[in-house]
Amino acid sequence: MEVLSGLSPADHIRMERLARMYANRSRGMDWQDLLNTALERILSGSRQWPRQLPFWGFLPGVLRSVASQMREQLGREATPFSVLAVAGEDPGEVADNLAVDAATPATILADQELLAEIENLFTDDELAYAVILARQEGLSPAETMVQFEMTKTEYDSAQRRVRRAFLKRGWVGK
């Protein structure tokens, strides 16, 4: 609680950036709802904060996990499906069990669309496009710089353009 009370205005902005980014993955998700839920879990202790982990190593994981749950919820609401229950089983319970932690066709399609949208946006920006493709291939920043013959400055600048476009485009929600 002390850490949260003592954050600087720049930290507040960093927090907003992260919440918007994770809310982005699902249209209709509000970044403030996401941040509120994450804060509630941290403050209530329902999400344990490992002592050895710095705050900025912990918060993104909480946001990611809450966003993932909200996204599954939105996906389930958007994609009704029928369940044939075996005699004696509650169809509602069977449906819930099937849906838990499962990517739905709607969320898979949304991910594919978002990825294509990101790639299309940077087809005219070679370095930013390279950064995006390298990440999709599992390359680290160092490997990306070697493979695409980029300087550190060029890499940082390209990554900044990706970040700004990603957040400005509203992919990450409202």
Place this chain on the structure above:
Amino acid sequence: MKKPKNDSERLQAVIDAVEESILNASDEELAEDIRLEGREPETTAANVQRLIATQIKAQRQKKLQAAKAGYAEHRKQRRSDRLSRLTNSADRRALLQQVLSRPEGVPDGLTMAFREGRKMSDNDVVGLLEDLDELGLLPDGDEQ
């Protein structure tokens, strides 16, 4: 780094890169990002600070309510334990006398009946003590 296996993992890898960029950006860069979106960094920071303050307050109130409920339950349990330990008539009547002799909060009808010396059976005394217990008017053990 692990190579992503499908489009969802590839998208997550791109998001991870943006996350790193946010975490590594300087304070000035982040403020500039907000300005480029046509907003004021001060307003954005104030909004987030307000969200945090609201959540902290809500959690404090929840904890306070839980502590109050726990304490009330503890007091009730101590009073009930005390009542169940009073196994003979004389002890029960002594406790009743003690409570009704300092009648703050005790309904008038009860104190009047007691002062008028109305005869009370053992069952009446037990019933009255249980009523007083329900009302939270029996003293805790350490109040004697």
